[in-house]
């Protein structure tokens with residue numbers, strides 16, 4: 001292991017405008033500086049229109065910063081020649097599982113990115129098989145995408161990115177269109193890849209419970225980075241979250257209500273389990 | 287398999303026919319179709335029918351698919367039969383209804399034309415039932431390749447066709463959903479003049495187009511994110527290499543045709 005020290009994605013004082021005329025319009029992003037290390041699981045949260053999707057697209061070189069620069073493994077995304085390398089390092093999963101599957105069968109879809117890399121067909125076949133096995137898709141290889149469930153489609157999308165052996169995957173609300181079972185299926189898969197393969201993950205979500213599972217939470221508001229820290233710090237900061245129209249996890253919200261009622265709960269409660277434990281120990285002490 | 291709309295007519299399988307190279311299958315089909323137009327005896331036609339049926343058995347395609355595939359030509363066949371029966375004269379008069387006569391020449395020609403049509407459809411079905419739409423597209427795009435020398439983007443056209451194949455079922459599903467939603471709101475797609483019917487389709491077509499354009503937008507982005515670049519060199523997961531067995535199959539077809547033609551079967 002290289003440990004936590006090697007930087008995968010770095011954004012240096014990035015500013016981004018959607019239209020060319022910088023003076024007349026509001027920037028979608030401004031003054032964004034942060035780094036993501038190998039193996040890190042970062043949740044990106046913020047109200048609608050705060051620039052989360054824009055930021056992910058900058059990391060995948062779908063958009064190029066208007067000012068400042070984005071470096072992927074030290075390579076600037078602004079350079080046309082290294083574009084394939086950047087996109088291979090940072091794969092992107094979109095919200096709608098239907099509109100990101102390109103091919104008529106699962107295996108052809110997993111192969112799509114590899115075909116773009118112009119790898120020899122033998123190697124493509126090997127990697128497709130390997131990735132499908134890793135994600136439990138080997139029985140679905142010949143299926144057309146429209147016969148898959150939402151969770152399966154999203155897993156195929158992840159497989160398509162993973163086959164390219166990325167260092168980081170960018171996920172833009174990947175579970176927004178899935179049922180609870182599909183949600184769990186996808187999140188478990190990603191978490192496993194993150195733990196076992198040291199894959200960095202940047203996960204845009206508006207579910208506090210999903211964000212609570214991350215190593216680190218970054219909060220965007222109106223194109224600015226306004227908080228960056230461990231879930232225990234950021235998600236328990238209810239005044240901040242509420243001022244942005246966001247919520248803490250159910251446990252955080254409930255703990256806050258109980259505290260307001262005079263219940264002496266510790267401040268760092270994040271997960272349901274912790275809340276239950278604290279309440280139980282209170283009961284025993286009294 | 288039939289959980290919803292299936293694409294094309296492809297039936298998954300692992301027969302020799304399934305595994306043959308799509309390009310050579312296309313060439314063989316073209317040769318057989320030309321042969322069908324050259325032959326002029328019932329015996330040659332019968333032999334072709336026999337060949338088609340034998341190949342169906344080889345492909346392991348259920349008989350029901352064969353009948354289903356023939357259904358669309360039923361009306362054309364009937365129409366042709368009627369025209370030939372009643373309007374072609376020659377030979378002996380078989381029977382007479384009022385002033386209309388049915389003569390043996392007409393019956394013979396009619397049956398010949400219809401039988402030829404049936405065999406022609408059977409051969410084409412053999413190709414579409416045993417080849418995935420995608421390989422078919424790739425196979426056909428191969429024959430378009432020479433056009434890239436005069437500046438036509440044949441690789442991109444192949445990609446467009448492949449993406450279209452991918453999205454046809456999705457968009458069909460969506461249109462059915464929209465239709466049901468409109469029906470639930472009391473829409474009526476069945477009755478009224480042709481203009482009324484066309485009018486009732488507007489609330490269906492507009493959202494369908496809007497959604498299709500949104501899909502196209504998102505898909506383009508997803509393809510770009512996965513490293514697709516127009517004009518860049520790509521490889522394919524399944525390279526359609528032509529193997530000895532493919533040449534052998536084509537050779538057999540050519541020999542059969544040559545034999546049939548030389549002995550004027």
Ligand SMILES: Nc1ncnc2c1ncn2[C@@H]1O[C@H](COP(=O)(O)OP(=O)(O)O)[C@@H](O)[C@H]1O
Pocket residue numbers: 018019028046047048049050051052053054055
């Ligand atoms: N294609 C676009 N053209 C112009 N403005 C856009 C475009 N996409 C997003 N924006 C604007 O940029 C801002 C950030 O959008 P986005 O990154 O999509 O936010 P989020 O994903 O956090 O909801 C919003 O104000 C939005 O209106």
Ligand SMILES: [Mg+2]
Pocket residue numbers: 052053054172
């Ligand atoms: Mg967004």
